[in-house]
Amino acid sequence: MPSLKDLRNRIASVKATQKITKAMQMVAAAKLRRAQDAAEAARPYSQRMGKVLANIAGAVTGGADTPKLMAGTGNDQVHLLVVCTAERGLCGGFNSQIARLAREHTRSLIADGKDVKILCVGKKGYDILRREFASRIIDRVDLREVKRVGFVNADEIARKVIGLFDEGEFDVCTLFYSEFKSVISQIPTAMKIIPASAPDFEAEADGELDASVYDYEPDAASILGDLLPRNIAVQIFRALLENSASEQGARMGAMDSATRNAGEMIDKLTLTYNRQRQAQITKELIEIISGAEAL
């Protein structure tokens, strides 16, 4: 049985922890707002990019000069998985969910006899995946120094990916990130970015102006060649933004329940503390009374 002093110390320490988790929750809430705003602000660009691509893709696809980024290399032997996770922990199942999805994907690919290469963005995913697939991780991108993800960060990753693709290092590239649905739900998602899937573009182009009326300067194929790498950067950028919003959302949830748990623990401990104090008083009283009776 812990003494009264032990209990008091315990309560004090749980209270301190509660304060910390509460503060982290509030910080996460503030950051979430910012991350959401950033994601919101980036939407017009990716939407318009999608529209423009849809237009051009309609004009170019099918020809022999379709860029490889869109048509693919013709086989799907080597897969590159770009796994985007957070730099920090303490955000519930956020990192492990993304890592699990990537791990399952990797296993099934290996089972099919494919080669898998992994590019880790963010420290946590690297830490988790390293245990099982250390030899397959070809590179990792560290965003720890970055306060707010900017397009330059995404562009850097995109350059790496495209560089590898040009060297023929892989055939198919899939991006793993967590999609931000709401504060309480973030869905780990896998998205294929190379080869870019043309049907997506066509769906977006519905109701748009017919592609054939466009004039292209210099010409459709070279614009497309210019556009596709940029589109990859945009997709990665979007994933990073979604990820940072999801991370803060997940952290908010995790810290909220941590605060609640701490509260419950404090209640429980206080109850034990009071009971024990009462018991001690009773014990002292009995001692005094029995002492008086003995006289």
Added chain:
Amino acid sequence: MADSFNFELVSPERLLVSEAAVEVVLPGTDGEMTVMAHHAPVMTTIKPGIVEVRTDSGTINRYVVFGGFADILPEVCTLLAESAVHVDDIDRTDLAQRIQNTTEDLADAKDEMEKTRIAEYLSHLTTLQASV
């Protein structure tokens, strides 16, 4: 008063400008072009340079863009820029940094094609530096 059309300047981070413009001068890869209302649909890539927007009221806004492309329709003109800033806010050190990076890239370039491409980009950047 000439007809106006909607001009949008979008960078990956945010929508920078969305306003009614009478005339927009774009630094297209194949030469500068002026866009006015009822322009035929054109899609063009943009080289680093200055975009000049003349609004309804006659004020002229100038923006520095670093590459991108423009989607021009009779009623709208959308410029998707890789990075864009208002001329007054341009950061000279950033520009100098870009020029230096590109110069280094040029030194590292492997084949002729790439070399020509980078050299061209570099010349756009230096022209831009001289003009702001």
